[in-house]
Amino acid sequence: MPFELALGARNRKSPFFEATVAAGVTQFTVYNHMYMPTSYGDPAAEYRRLTEGVAMWDVSVERQVQLAGPDALALARILTPRNLDKLKPGQGRYVPICDHRGAILNDPVLLPLADDLVWLSIADSDMVLWARAIAAERGLDVTVSEPDVSPLAIQGPKAEEVVAGLFGEWVRELSYFGFRETELDGIALVVARSGWSKQGGFELYLRDGRCGTDLWNRVVEAGRGHDIGPGSPNPIERMESGLISIGADTDDETNPFELGLGRFVDVEQETDFIGKAALARIADEGRRRQFVGYRIDGPPLAAPAQHRWPLHAGGKPAGFVSSAGFSPRVDGGSNIGVGLVETGLAEEGTELACDSETGPRTAKVAYLPFATGGS
Amino acid sequence: MPFELALGARNRKSPFFEATVAAGVTQFTVYNHMYMPTSYGDPAAEYRRLTEGVAMWDVSVERQVQLAGPDALALARILTPRNLDKLKPGQGRYVPICDHRGAILNDPVLLPLADDLVWLSIADSDMVLWARAIAAERGLDVTVSEPDVSPLAIQGPKAEEVVAGLFGEWVRELSYFGFRETELDGIALVVARSGWSKQGGFELYLRDGRCGTDLWNRVVEAGRGHDIGPGSPNPIERMESGLISIGADTDDETNPFELGLGRFVDVEQETDFIGKAALARIADEGRRRQFVGYRIDGPPLAAPAQHRWPLHAGGKPAGFVSSAGFSPRVDGGSNIGVGLVETGLAEEGTELACDSETGPRTAKVAYLPFATGGS
Known part of the structure; x- marks a missing residue:
C-alpha cells in the first residue's frame, strides 16, 4: 500500500505546484528541500511520452547555486575538478563537485551567465552551504545564494518542435548545454538545451516564481499539437541511458572515476581545486568500484526498487543495485538496474547474487548505456 | 486528496522502517535524505498519547555528524556561537550553528562522548558537508562523518517509567540533555534525556542499524503496561511549546536573536567562532524579526498548514506563519501558529491579516510557549 506524503513548510512547494496538481499529479519525492512530482498515475504513458513524444517536467528542485561577484569564476574553478580554462558565456558544462577526499558531493550543470555571474544547477545536496563555506573561508569576493530560479524541463524527441514554437x-542552433537569456511575453527565462534524459530536450529556467502557472500553461498550449503531457525524471529511461543519480548511486566514498567521470577530472591543470591531491592519488591507484548496468532475472518488476539491493559473489559483498525496474525496450522487455560493483567483478556478463525486495535474484553486469532497439 | 510518496534509494529507509510499517505508519516526510514517519492514521490519538501517556517515534533522521580526533572539540567550538568552556562529558548542549553572515543553518544537540569524540544530532540540512568544509579548509586534525547511529525517541509524561523499566x-537521575553510553542485551546505545517535545522523555541512540526492529520491539514490550503507541514529532505540540523547526521557521537570513536564542550566542568569548563579527553587529543593531506564536481566527483547521502563510499589516508585508493547526488544549480549543514577525509588530495581541490556504484569516500575536491548561 502506498504511503502518504506529509506536506509542511519545512519542504517547499514549487512555483509549478498548483499547475501540476491541476494536471493530476499523484506522487512526489523530496529533493533539495522541495516537493518534486514523480508520477501522474500512468507510468507506462509517461515513459512512452518521453521516449516517443514530448513531456513536461517540474524540475524546479534543480535549485541554482548562484555565484555573483568578481571571484565567481575563481570559486567555480576551486569547486570542480573539471578544467574550466575554455569556459565561454552561453555554454554550460557538466561539473562534478568533490570534497577534499575526492568523494563526489554533487554533479551540477554550470551556467556561465557573465564573467561575474555563474549558476550551478544542482542535484540533491546542500551545495549552497558547501560553496558558502569555501568562499568565506578563502575570503573570496563572491556572494553565494539561491536565487528565485526554477527549471521546467521539456523532454523527448518532439521537444524541439515545441520549444521552437514557443521561442523561435x-x-x-543551441548546442548541448548551450543556453540563452530571453523572455516569453515578459516572463524572464533562460532557455537551455539540457535535461536529465537522453531523449533530447530543453530546460526553461523560470526567473520569477510568481509566473509558474502562466509558464506551465503556455508550454501546454504550445505542445498541444504534439500531444505533450506531464511527466517527471524517469527511473527507467535514466537507467537505460546510464545517467547518474547523486545520493542513490553514490555513497560517502564514491569518487568520479568510479562513476566513469574521469574525463571531467584534470589533475594536471594549474588551479588547486578541492580534492586535487586525493583525486591524483586515486587516478594513480585505480578505482575500487565501477558504475555499471545490470540485467536482473525473474518476473518483471512491478515497481522501481525502493532501496539499494546488496550484491554478493561467492558469499562476499560485491556492490549494490541502486535502482531497478522493468524496461519495455531493453531486449524487448527486461528487468534492468544500475549501481556500483567491485572493479574485479565489473566485466560484462558477470553473474552476481542480488537481495531484491521480492527475494533472491541474479544480476548480470551490463555496460551502460543499454541498447534500446529503435531509438 | 493526499499525494503518494515515491520511495527510492536516493532517500533512505530508517533502521526502524520495517517496524513502523508493521505498526501501521500511513504518512512520511523526508528529512536529511531519509524517510520519517509523520502519522499512523489517527492524529488525535497520537497527540493524546504524547501529552498524556507515552509515544515512540522513529527519529533516525536526526543524523549524527561525528567529529572524531584531537581537534574534535576545537571544531565544535568554531562551529557554534555558544560558549563551550564548561562542556562536560555526558552532558549534551543545544548548539545553534550559523554561517559567516550569522544566519542559522542548524540547531543540533551536541553530545560530547569523549575529549576526541563529539556528535551533533542535527536538524534538516547537510551539516556533514558544512563541518567537513570548515575542518578541511582550516587544516584541523578531525574526521567528520555520519556514523551508523539512529535515535528512537520515547516521549510523554509516562516515558520515564518505560525507560526506567528498560534500563534501570x-x-x-539524568539531567536534561544528560546521556550515558550503555547497552540493552548486547544492543549498543546511548540513552539521553532529550527529544523534540516539552512533554518529557528520552532518546535511544541505536548504534547498530541491523538491530532496529529488535530495539523497537523491546520498547513496545516495555511500554505495554503504560499503553505506549507509535507517534512522531508533533506539529501541534511543537507550536504550543514554541520549539523551532529549522527550514520551516527559518529562511536564508534568519539569525539566532530572531529565534529567541540570544542566550546561546557569546560574542565575548575567546573562540573566534564562525559568524562572530556578524552576530556582534546584529546584537548591537537589534533584531529585525521575532519568532512568535499566533492565535488564528475562523473555523478549526482540519490539517496543519502545507506551506508558509504570508502576513500583512496595513497592506505591507509583516512576516509569515510557518506552521499552523488546531490545538485542542489552547483556550480549550483554538487554531494556533508560529512564525517570524517584524519586530515592530511583535507585541502580544497585534492583529495581522493572514493569507491562509482556506482564505483570509486574522492572526493575533501570542507569546511562546502557549498556555495549555492542565499540563
Missing part, C-alpha cells in the same frame, strides 16, 4: 527557430 | 532507575 534559434533554439535549434 | 539510573535514567531518572
